[in-house]
Amino acid sequence: MARIRTTVDGLVYEDDVEPRMLLVQYLRERLGKTGTVIGCDTSNCGACTVHLDGMSVKSCSVLAVQANGAEVLTIEGLERDGQLHPMQQAFHDNHALQCGYCTPGMIMQSIDLLGDNPDPSETEIREGIEGNLCRCTGYQNIVRAVQDAASKMKPGASATQQSSAQPVAGGGA
CATH class of the missing domain: 1.10.150.120 ([2Fe-2S]-binding domain)
Structure with missing residues (x-):
């Protein structure tokens, strides 16, 4: 297991994860961020796109351990004070x-x-x-x-x- 600390949608999370766990799996399975969709598992479709330190990435091609110390923004994190982005x-x-x-x-x-x-x-x-x-x-x-x-x-x-x-x-x- 690897220990990670990451900020997701403005909240800090610390977790032990398997080194091979994908970021999309971490977001969905551990944090409940199910708006990040698993589409193709091959990085072809882009349904799992999130922002990692301000840049869009396909979260099915990023390991959760690669998000250690990073900021992740998901579709759920866009809305502010009841207002859609x-x-x-x-x-x-x-x-x-x-x-x-x-x-x-x-x-x-x-x-x-x-x-x-x-x-x-x-x-x-x-x-x-x-x-x-x-x-x-x-x-x-x-x-x-x-x-x-x-x-x-x-x-x-x-x-x-x-x-x-x-x-x-x-x-x-």
Whole structure:
């Protein structure tokens, strides 16, 4: 067993884990963060995407011991004071989901994309989310949702548009 200490969604956890335990397993099985979905177990689908120290990672390809000392942000950690993150709200408003299986990972990847490029073109959005697969939507509404969130998260957007925006650097804490 290996001892880890990690911050997940703003709370510090200390645990003994098997050295081969995946981060996605730790989040779901130990911490109950079931919004982080296990999709393919091969890092192809992106459903398990979380932020590790402010960058999106596929948690099925990261060992829990690699998160020792790190900050992890999951889909559950985005909501603040009863307000959805602007990306979550944009996915809702733009009907950017059908079955919802890919949605947590797609949202986490899209937030990371906007952290790198706050005003992406449609092509840049499609390229930025290409590691996350959706079998239902055809991506049109997902692209619209990312564009909508980008407009609301831009510096200079109205205070009501930015009210639930949270920093994503350093795991969003």
